Amino acid sequence: MMRDIGTFLAMGGYAGFVWTAYGIGFAVLGGLAAFSWRRYRDSIVALERLQHQLTGKR
Amino acid sequence: MINWLANPARFMRLSASAMPWCGWTAVIALTIGLFWSLVAAPPDYQQGDTVRIMYVHVPAAWMALSVYLFVAAASAVALVWRHPLADVAARAAAPIGAAFTFICLATGSLWGRPMWGAWWVWDARLTSVLILFFLYLGYIALVNAFDDPSRGGRAGAVLALVGIVNLPIIKFSVDWWNTLHQPASVLRVGGPTIAISMLVPLLIMALGFGLFFLTLLMLRMRTALNERKAAVLRLNAGAARGPRPERARTVSAHTAIP
Secondary structure (H helix, E strand, O other): OHHHHHHHHHHHHOHHHHHHHHHHHHHHHHHHHHHHHHHHHHHHHHHHHHHHHHHHHO | OHHHHOOHHHHHHHHHHHHHHHHHHHHHHHHHHHHHHHHHOOOEOOOEHHHHHHHHHHHHHHHHHHHHHHHHHHHHHHHHOOOHHHHHHHHHHHHHHHHHHHHHHHHHHHHHHHHHOOOOOOOHHHHHHHHHHHHHHHHHHHHOOOOOHHHHHHHHHHHHHHHOOHHHHHHHHHHHOOOOOOOOOOOOOOOOOOOHHHHHHHHHHHHHHHHHHHHHHHHHHHHHHHHHHHHHHHHHHHHHHOOOHHHHHHHHHHHOOO
16 A cells, blocks of 8 residues: 555655646646635725725715 | 626626635635645656746746636727726736746756756747736836826727737747747646646646636736726716815905906
């Protein structure tokens, strides 16, 4: 079992290339998704706060 | 149809229900695609396990081209018909396209080192994709370079439309010139030459990347529309308040007739 996992992780001797490629792919896409989601949440909070301020003043 | 789709309020309603579905389907497709490409797919008889880089590299390359086509089409609609959502869509898509292009270049380099013996070669395919990456960066910089967003949008739209000439160069560079990069083995006239055991995970990963793009596009467009709405509300609130007393005094002091 451990040998199977070791063989899988070794990727036929190309582990450094294969895992780095997958790592870069998912780090870039994950980072972009996280950044976009955070900005989306911030935009909702800012809009709600502004609407609350404006309706409170009227 | 375009008029119907170009309504921001309708887009917000539709995207609110479509976005979670799209997002979760993307997660499922990427999970299945990852398992298939890393575990279930066989190694190549010549390239060994490095062929697994293809399952990230090729879908990223397809998305890099498709997203640029989307940015150019949305820019054309924004430029000609001035639809309010088209400019928002083009601006929202460009960073995602740039991310896919970066992934394509980086994973291609990681695949090229063990197979070609070089991280980078200045052949037609690689160079034209690098130009695509610079086009994305140029577009993002240009649309944000103006104080007036509509002027930035127009300048960016022109750049996006001019840059579309690069797409056929990327696609056919491997046929027109003698390149180190291999010719097309999936999207070709005679049908795919790739083995079905490798084609299926490749298409699943491509589906996952496509759905991921749609989810992120809707998310970024909703963000942009929220920010625009907040800016309009601030502007209207400022106009309704009228000039501040200090400002009014200053103006009256300067404009008072003696």
